[in-house]
Each structure stands twice: as structure tokens, then as C-alpha cells.
Amino acid sequence: MKKTLTVLGIPGSPRTDSYxxxxxxxxGTLLPPGAELVMTRAFHNLPLSYYxxxxxxxxxxxxxxxxxxxxADAILxxxxxxxxxxxxxxxxxxxxxxxxxxDNVWAxxxxxxxxxxxxxxxxxxxxxxxxxxxxANKMSLLPGHEVLIDSVKDKFDANGNFCSDDxxxxxxxxxxxxxxxxxxx
Numbered sequence: 001m002k003k004t005l006t007v008l009g010i011p012g013s014p015r016t017d018s019y020x021x022x023x024x025x026x027x028g029t030l031l032p033p034g035a036e037l038v039m040t041r042a043f044h045n046l047p048l049s050y051y052x053x054x055x056x057x058x059x060x061x062x063x064x065x066x067x068x069x070x071x072a073d074a075i076l077x078x079x080x081x082x083x084x085x086x087x088x089x090x091x092x093x094x095x096x097x098x099x100x101x102x103d104n105v106w107a108x109x110x111x112x113x114x115x116x117x118x119x120x121x122x123x124x125x126x127x128x129x130x131x132x133x134x135x136a137n138k139m140s141l142l143p144g145h146e147v148l149i150d151s152v153k154d155k156f157d158a159n160g161n162f163c164s165d166d167x168x169x170x171x172x173x174x175x176x177x178x179x180x181x182x183x184x185x
Contacts, residue, residue, distance in 0.1 A: 005179060007031065008072035009039040012079035012090045012126075019152040020078040023116045023171075026162045027076060030172045035179055037076065040068050043093040055103045062096050066105045069097050073182045075111040075139065076175075081119075081126035090130065098137045107138040110181035112174055113146045120150040142181055145174045 009024035021039070028037030045061035053059070058066065069075070079086045098104045111134050115127040127146050134141045147170045149155060155164040162168070 005035040005073045005182060006071060007035060007037045007074045007076050007175070007178065008068055009037045010043065010075060010077050010090070010093065011039065012077065012087045014044050014089055018080070019116045019156075020080055020114075022156065022160075022162070023078045023114050023149065023152070024076065026168070027078075027114065027171050027175060030168060031175055032179070035175075038068070038072070040065065042068055043089065043096075046092050046096050048092060052100070055100070065093065066097060066103070069105040069109065072109065074178050075106075075109050076114065076178065077111065077130060077134075078114040078116055079126050079130055081115070081117045081122035084122055084125040084129075086126045086130040086133070091133070094133050094137055104138060106134075109139045110142060110178055111139040112142040112178045114149065114171065114174070115146065116149040116152040118151060118153065120148070123148045123150050140181060142174070142178050145177045147171055147174050 011020040011024055013020045024039050031037055042061060042065040046065060047059055079090060097106045113127050113130055115123040117123040127148060131141060149167055155162060155167055157163045
């Protein structure tokens with residue numbers, strides 16, 4: 001019996017009703033049988049700055065976050081753009097997950113990105129900057145499959161339901177490629 005593949009969804013916005021949380025929720029519904037998306041919120045409680053801590057001696061939120069990353073088969077980021085980059089909450093999460101270098105829980109994890117913003121240029125810049133950080137943290141970046149969603153509010157109807165078949169198709173293709181990168185599917 002095959003194990004269930006776990007994709008850890010990491011939203012780049014701390015708001016529970018953000019479009020990036022919504023996009024990860026949509027992605028979770030598009031995964032094939034045998035795979036699940038688990039959305040983290042643990043990283044919202046991370047200390048704002050990194051300080052030397054020995055493995056096993058981390059603050060509770062850091063230990064929980066590192067455990068979530070370690071347990072995942074793949075990582076799916078969904079980022080807004082803040083000043084043409086990804087938000088500081090993701091920078092803090094990336095730093096805590098990668099340090100100390102001897103306990104870099106990102107290393108080797110397949111990763112992909114959804115950029116969901118209101119404008120095209122900001123979305124591209126945020127995703128491009130996040131790609132650099134993903135590579136620097138030794139994750140296996142899914143090449144050429146990022147999903148860039150501009151005018152994200154228009155992808156949901158008045159009731160908050162996702163209504164973009166084109167975006168759903170792109171996200172489904174991204175997820176299939178990400179799962180393939182895990183070597184399991």
C-alpha cells in the first residue's frame with residue numbers, strides 16, 4: 001500500500017482569509033488521490049529574528065515548524081508581493097528552517113510556488129525572489145511550473161468560491177509535476 005504524500009502548504013500572508021491561504025486551499029482540492037495538502041500556520045509564531053539554538057533546544061514554535069517541514073514530502077508556497085518581493089514572514093520561516101546549517105530541514109525538499117497578487121509585475125518579482133531563497137536553502141525547485149496569478153480577487157465569485165478554470169488547470173499541472181519530483185508519483 002502506497003503512503004499518502006504530504007504537501008506542506010505555506011501561505012505568505014498571516015491573514016486567515018488571505019488570497020494566498022485561499023489558493024492553497026484550492027490547491028488541496030486539486031491534488032490526486034494519495035496526496036494531501038497540510039497547511040501550516042505554525043510559522044506565524046516564530047521568533048522574529050534567528051539566534052543560535054542547538055537542535056533540540058529550539059523555541060516550541062520553531063520545533064513544531066521544523067517537524068512539519070521534516071514530515072512533508074514536498075513544499076508548496078503561495079506568496080503575495082510586498083514591495084516587489086515576498087513577505088518578511090516567509091523570510092523568517094526560511095531562515096528558521098535552514099539554520100543551523102547542520103539542521104536545514106528544507107534541504108532536498110521538492111518545492112513549488114504559486115504567486116497570487118493583484119498585479120502582474122509584483123507577482124513575477126515576488127516569485128522570482130522566492131525562487132532565489134528556495135535554491136539558497138537547498139530545496140529542489142520545480143523548474144518552469146510556477147503559477148502566477150494576477151488580479152487574484154477576480155478568480156473568486158461574490159460568494160468566495162474559486163471560479164477560474166484556467167488557473168485550476170495550471171495549479172493541477174504544477175501539483176502533478178511537484179508530486180513527480182518527490183519520486184513517488
